[in-house]
Structure formats: C-alpha cells, structure tokens
Amino acid sequence: MPSALEKLVKILRLEQEQGNKNTAVIGGLKRFADTWVQEGHEQARKPEHHTLVDELHRLIAEYEAIKDRTERRRAVQFMLDRITNRVPPRADMASPQRQEPAQEAPPGDLPSADADDESEDDDGEYDLPLPAARPVRTASRHVRDAHRAVRRPSLEEALEVLREFDHDVTALHRVGKSMAEKLARLGVNTIGDLLFFFPRRYDDYTRMKPINRLVPGEVVTLIGTVQKVTVRPLSGGRNLTEATVSDGSGRITLRWFNQPWLRNKLKRGTQITVWGKVDLYLGRPTVTNPEWELLERDNLFGGSIAPVYPLTKGITSRTMRRMMQQTLGKWAERIPDYMPVGTLERTELCDLGWALEQIHFPDSWENLDEARTRLVFDELLLLQMGVLAHRRDWQAVQGVPLAVDDAWLDAFLGALPYELTGAQRRALDEILADMAQGVPMNRLLQGDVGSGKTVVAAAAMAVAVANGAQTALMAPTGILAEQHFRGVSRLLAAGPVGDKINVHLLTGATPAETRNMIYSGLADGSLNVVIGTHALIQSGLEFKNLGLAVIDEQHRFGVEQRGALRGKGTNPHLLVMTATPIPRTLALTLYADLDLSVIDEMPPGRTPIDTKVLMPAERERAFAFVRHEIKKGRQAFVIYPYVESVEDEETEDAGKAEMSAVQRAEFLQKEVFPDLRVGLLHGQLRPDEKDAVMGQFAAGDIDILVATSVVEVGIDVPNASVMLIEGAERFGLAQLHQFRGRVGRGAYASYCLLLAGEQLTPDAVERLRAMEATTDGFKLAEIDWRMRGPGDLLGTRQAGTGVLHLVEL
Ligand code: ADP
Ligand code: MG
Secondary structure (H helix, E strand, C coil): CCHHHHHHHHHHHHHHHCCCCCCCCCCCHHHHHHHHHHHHHHHCCCHHHHHHHHHHHHHHHHHCCCCCHHHHHHHHHHHHHHHCCCCCCCHHHCCCCCCCCCCCCCCCCCCCCCCCCCCCCCCCCCCCCCHHHCCCCCHHHHHHHHCCCCCCCCHHHHHHHHHHHCCEHHHCCCCCHHHHHHHHHCCCCEHHHHHCCCCCEEEECCCCCCHHHCCCCCEEEEEEEEEEEEEEECHHHCEEEEEEEECCCCEEEEEEECCCCHHHHCCCCCEEEEEEEEEEECCEEEEECCEEEECCHHHHHHHCEEEECCCCCCCCHHHHHHHHHHHHHHHHHHCCCCCCHHHHHHHCCCCHHHHHHHHHCCCCHHHHHHHHHHHHHHHHHHHHHHHHHHHHHHHCCCCCCCCCCHHHHHHHHHCCCCCCCHHHHHHHHHHHHHHCCCCCCEEEEEECCCCCHHHHHHHHHHHHHHCCCEEEEECCCHHHHHHHHHHHHHHHHHCCCCCCCCEEEECCCCCHHHHHHHHHHHHHCCCCEEEECHHHHCCCCCCCCEEEEEECCHHHCCHHHHHHHHCCCCCCEEEEEECCCCCHHHHHHHCCCCEEEEECCCCCCCCCCEEEEECHHHHHHHHHHHHHHHHCCCEEEEECCCCCCCCCCCCCHHHHHHHHHHHHHHHHHHHHCCCCCEEEECCCCCHHHHHHHHHHHHCCCCCEEEECHHHHCCCCCCCEEEEEEECHHHCCHHHHHHHHCCCCCCCCCCEEEEECCCCCCHHHHHHHHHHHHCCCHHHHHHHHHHHHCCHHHHHHHHHCCCCCCCCCC
16 A cells, blocks of 8 residues: 555544544644645656545644544545545545546656565555446446455454454543443443444334324334423333324324333433334324433434444443444454455455444444444354354364164163154164164254154164263253153153163252262263253263263254363264244355254144134133133243343333233232242243242243243143243243143143233244244244244354354245
8 A cells, every 4th residue: 555545544544543523633633634635746656646645634624623423434435535545536526537647657656655565566455446447237237236345454463453352441541440340231342242233123214203203104213302201100010111203294192011110211302212003093103112212412413323232231233332442443444354255255345444433333224234244254154154163173072972772772662651753763663773883873863842852862862872971961951850840750661771870960959069979970871861951061071981962942042052062072972953944045044063853743742722812801701711721720821021121221111021921920820810829930040949930830830921032942841731922922932832832731621811911913923823824934933934034943042152153044
C-alpha cells in the first residue's frame, strides 16, 4: 500500500479508537487533509489513484462538520472501506474520473513505502479501487462486488489478532469484572465470543411507520411516548397490563399478561421503541406482549437498522450495542480472512470482517443478507471440517471389539417383557455390527418419543457387560437418570448377564459416601454399569475399562460433553440417542461424525393419544376433564409456559415468570382442585428437589403435576393419562409433541389438551390443529419449520453449544 494511504489508515484507526473526537492528529483531520492530499497525489501513478485521493480528501475535510458520533464512526469506516475497495464511492463522489494524471506517470505500479516488504506487491490484494475499469452492473450485483477485496494481513498481524480474540472481555474499555460475569451468562467470555455473538433480530428504523398507518397483521417497530398504564386483574389469578402509546399520528395499545411490574418501568412520558405484531382488539390497534426498550437516540440518526441482542439481567440493549461497536471498531477491520480468495470468488461470498460489521450494524437489508450468507457458510464449513477431522482422528485408533453370538442374543431378547419391533431389531443389529468391529462405534439412534430407544440401548449395554467391559449411560437430568436406573437395571437383570451386573446411579444428588464408593468401584472394575447425569463426566471419575458409552437425549448435551464421556475410556464405543426429528440429510450434516440408525415404528398396542385444541373459554371444561380422569385413578400433567423476556436492566422477568408457574400451582390447588394433590416442578428447583417431586408423581403421591417445560424429555409415568398444556400456542410443535409423548405410555387411553391462551392468532390455530391431525414427529417438525422457521427444531439449546448461531436451513 502506498505510504500516504497507509498513513491515513493508521490515523483513521486511531481516530476510531479514540472515540471519534477528531483528535487523532493535532489540529484535527481537516488540517491534516490539506497536507495529505499533496502527498497522495505525488504518490499516485494511475488516474484512478488520483480520483481516490481527491475523494478521500473531500471525505476527510467534511469529517469534523459531522456532529453525531455514530455518524462519525460510520464516516471513518466508510473511508477505510474505500481504501480497501470494499464499497463503491458515495453517489455524489462518483464523479467522472480525472482524465489526466497531474504528473507524468513513470511506468510500473506505485512505489511501496516499505521497500523491503515484497509480499504486498502485485497480487492486487491491496490494490486501489478501479471504479472506471469496472463494467456497469445491476444494483444488487454492484453491492456484492463492492466489498470483495479481502484483507490479507501479514502472518504476524493475523496471529496477533487471533491471540487478541482469546483475550478476556475485560480487555475492553469500561468492561470490568462484574460486566464480564454478566456476559459469561450469555456464553461470552472472550473478545472473539463477543464478535460472534449475533443479534437475534433487528429494529428497522428505516422503515418505521407512523401509528395511524399501521396495518393489522404486520410485524413492526414503532416509536412512541407512553401516555398511561393500567394493570387489572383477570380470572385465574392472572392480570393484564395495558399501556397507551402515542406518536402524534395516533395511539396504540400495548398489552402484557402477568407482568404487572411493567407499570413501574413504563412511566408516563417515557419514549420507547416497540416491536411486535399489530392486531385489532375491540377495533383498536393493539400489540400483545410486544418487546420494548427505552428509545435510544443514536438509532434515530441516519435511519439505521439497529441490532437487538439476547440480553441478561444487568446488560441493557444500549450497553450491548456500545460494547459491540467498540469491539468491531477495534477488531473487525483487522480480522484475517482464512478463506482462500479463489473460494470467495467462486462462491461470491463477502469478506469476513465486513460480514461481521454488517451482521451487527447492517447498512441495509441486502448487506445483512450478504453478511449472513457468508457467516452461515463458515459455520457449516467449519462444522463439517471439524466433525470430519474429529471422526478421522477418533476412528484411526483401535477400539475393542465387543461381540456376542446368536444364542446369547436370543436369550437376552427372550427375557424381555415384550418382543422388539422390526425397527428396534434393525437398529440393534446395526449397533451390534458396529460394536463387533475393532473401530470404535460412533452412532446416533434416532426415534420418535416412545418408540423404545431405551431397550435397544440396554441390549447394547448388556453386550458390553457380557464381554467383560464396563458401560455408562448418561442422561441430561437427574429425573431421567433415575428413571433409566430403574428401567435399565430391570431389563439387564432379567437377561443372561443378570448375575454379572453391578449397577449404580450417580447424579449431583448422590451422597458423598456413595459417590466415593462408585468412584472406586469404577476405577477397580468391580462395578460394571453406571447410570447418571453430568456427574459422570466430572474429572476424577475413572473407569477401568469403559467399553460402551451411551448418551440419551443427546441434543441436550454439547459436543464437548459427548467427547468428555468418551474420554473416560480408551476408545469406547459410543451410542447417542435423540427424539429430535431431524431430516436425514440435515442430521448427516449436523452429526457428520455419526452413523445413523432410525426407529421409525411404534411398539404395538398403543392407543393413540386423543388431542384436542381448546379455546380460552373452555378452560373450565378442561379442568373438569382432568378431575374426571383422576377420579378414574389416573394422573395429569399441567404445563404452564415459561416466558423469558429479559429486555431491561432491572427486569426480573425470569424469576417472575417462574413465579407465575408457582402461582398457577397454588391457584389450582386452592381454587380448582382443593381435594386433590397438586405438585410443582420447575427449572429453578434444585436437582434433588426436582427428583423428589418427580419421585412422588411416579409413585402416585401427586395427582396433578404443574410443570414448566422441564418435563419435556424422557419422563415415563405410565399411569398419567392427561397432558394439559396452557398457552399452547407459545410452544413449538416439536416441543408440544415431546410433551404429548409424556402420556399414552401405559395401557390407558390418553389425552392431550391444548389450551390456547389470549395471544391466539389464526396462524397459531392452524399450527395447533396440526397437532390434532398427526402424531408423526417428523411431519410436525416440518410444519413447524414451514410456519416458524427452523429455530424450534434446532432449538435455542443448540445455539448454546457454540455452533449453529445462524444456520437457517
Ligand atoms: P423413548 O424412545 O422415547 O426413549 P422408551 O424407551 O422410554 O421410549 O419406551 C417407551 C415405552 O415403550 C416404555 O414404557 C417401554 O417399556 C415401551 N416399549 C419399548 N419397546 C417396546 C416394544 N417393542 N413393545 C412394547 N413396548 C415397548
Ligand atoms: Mg427416552
């Protein structure tokens, strides 16, 4: 890069780092511009170089007249982008190029300031923009090409940047220990984490409409001033908060259920930004349960598209945006792009640094699309590469073959309380064929809720024991681990290894004494089967010879945890199980390191679960039905939606939403079912408390279990025949399907009642009707996908594992 440009880049970056106060050079940028322009022209050797120098001169000169800091930051960024040729010139700058160079141009390219640095010479990576040489393009094409020039920093510079990515977030200006702890709750620990912590949506200030022009059914961002707020009680212990907001053109009503504390937040006269879907309620425009935040003035300038990040208590939108701007300002410009230039050209992908800037602060929706495409591409590519490399490493090592003969298998199957279905048998055969090899098995067993995966796993575990190896089963919750402990122990005890097994349960709630006993038993080999939770992957726990590791509901675990359990043995065979219905092609991409077995058939004799969608007015009927079933000796689940909408600093929604499940349980116990036993299960109970409640329900000591989505996975209580889901439209179909799978597990006719809440829209009704129409998890996932996007399928849980931030399929 010619030294004049290089100098300018340094100054611009400094200016950015110093917070755009026009202090990067003494006397201000404008004065500097006048000396710089001469130097620039002296070094320029081609017509287009002169054009750029003039253009930059004008931009620098205009800079100090800009009053707003955000605008200034943009202006500097734009200059930097112009220098690296990532954006086209501003419309008013795209003047016809200078016809004549000021001086006579000697042949050859620009002389480089650092004569000893040859690497930057002539491969065009830092070449100057060539506006005149480019053919005329259509607008969208133009956008795409504009930021194609990719920065290729020197190796040292690249390594330095990557090292900085690993720095703690406290390396940021004004981020201290307490902010770092809050960020950690969002999974953000390092600078790199922060750069890749993407907005969950955007507020579009460029397309904002006045309230009197809103159309029902639209999802909008609007700005208004709070006029008045009221809270009134509703039936069933609930309440409604209503706020009237006006923007001069008209008024709109915002409504929230069960969030009375909002009254203290939404003071009269407060200006807020609101995001949600406009409906008509009693003829007035209304948004129910909108997201909102205090208006940030910065966003109003220049009609920006403002990012909205997932937040946690103590971090406001504003803080997050500021931190992000600071981080991007310092790093995005310098991030090395590891993708070969050829690949980028072929795929028409944009530069990584640019993509990061645009995903956080998009200049337009087109840019956002481009940025997203690039980042999604990277995620999938890296995922695939990582996964394949992993598989190669891992299967290069020798495993221990674990085989049985037909007679043994017949004896085991013969001792089961039922005959395996054809699909179970096929899956088992695939598993046993893998285990008999000297290469460690790495297999995903997929089967809908209730398809009977556990028994297949138990058979594989029995084979391990028959071969003198140890085996472990890990489940995501204590409740499920305990259930497996009872169920699998029984299945193993009945078969040919019945006299050999020594099974124990290890969870977070296991007393220290027992835990020590289990640790030593696993280490010396006297204990050969262990079933538990994350407790199984604690450091310090060692196996003598772990031959088979099984992970149930694997989507609840991260890749690292899978690895951790496997790491407890020397190359054990690995079987992971999931009920998440993922289409096969996708499964192969997401889990490219796994072979796939599918159980696509239900055990015989199941009475199909009768599913009904009920309107809010039918709540009493639903309760009457629950009572009726309990009188017959059955039990029921009542699911209450858990809403997390942490948007504002002191909002304690998370806790309060859980509270609402608590209130709900109290209400049901006191007002509706005073003569029955109502229990409560929610995510904020301690693991031992959860286990205790679940144990009581399983034992029949509780008639009605009020629960949040924690009961979603794996629970098997055959006597439960009713699943009543309140506010059903708030859940994804895949999740509703999982809930429904909690009943119909015994011989009794079972029912799933989907009680709609107040937020019911026509779309929501259609989705819920799909639950009535089919019990096929795959079909439901597909419908969900069509109607709500893949978010539910992959779930927010997957996002937490570090991959798949963005992948939309
Ligand atoms: P999931 O695949 O959801 O983990 P489970 O393994 O918990 O399902 O099995 C669900 C229920 O079906 C259990 O009560 C189990 O005993 C029963 N079951 C499993 N396989 C069969 C079969 N082949 N015939 C009859 N019942 C079965
Ligand atoms: Mg299961």
